[in-house]
Amino acid sequence: MNKIGPLSISVLVVCAVIFAWVSYGEYNVEEGRKAYRKYGCAQCHEAGSAPDLSKVKTKYDKSYIARFVENPEAVYREKGKSPLNEGFTPMPPLHVSHKEAKQIADFLTNLE
Numbered sequence: 001m002n003k004i005g006p007l008s009i010s011v012l013v014v015c016a017v018i019f020a021w022v023s024y025g026e027y028n029v030e031e032g033r034k035a036y037r038k039y040g041c042a043q044c045h046e047a048g049s050a051p052d053l054s055k056v057k058t059k060y061d062k063s064y065i066a067r068f069v070e071n072p073e074a075v076y077r078e079k080g081k082s083p084l085n086e087g088f089t090p091m092p093p094l095h096v097s098h099k100e101a102k103q104i105a106d107f108l109t110n111l112e
Contacts, residue, residue: 032107035100051085057109065108069094070101 036042044050056065068075072091076082083090096104 028103028106029110032103039094062105066101066105
């Protein structure tokens with residue numbers, strides 16, 4: 001009978017951790033997509049009355065996007081500019097949780 005050695009157990013544990021990490025990332029992207037719809041982001045950003053977010057990840061990193069989603073007014077004050085993109089209205093406060101803001105950022109930075 002073959003015995004499972006410590007190396008085999010280690011490999012299985014590492015594989016399980018990687019699978020859990022990937023699954024959690026996919027979960028956050030999906031939850032971010034749901035929050036994006038729930039808070040009505042698509043109504044402006046996909047209708048042309050707000051910037052197209054399909055390439056936002058090329059301009060800003062995930063933490064900046066999450067910070068802006070969570071508190072756009074703070075970012076406007078920091079930049080001394082409202083809105084950040086000329087020709088659009090300022091983004092209203094969404095009253096999202098920190099977790100939801102991070103999930104929306106996960107969703108936006110995973111758009112193809």
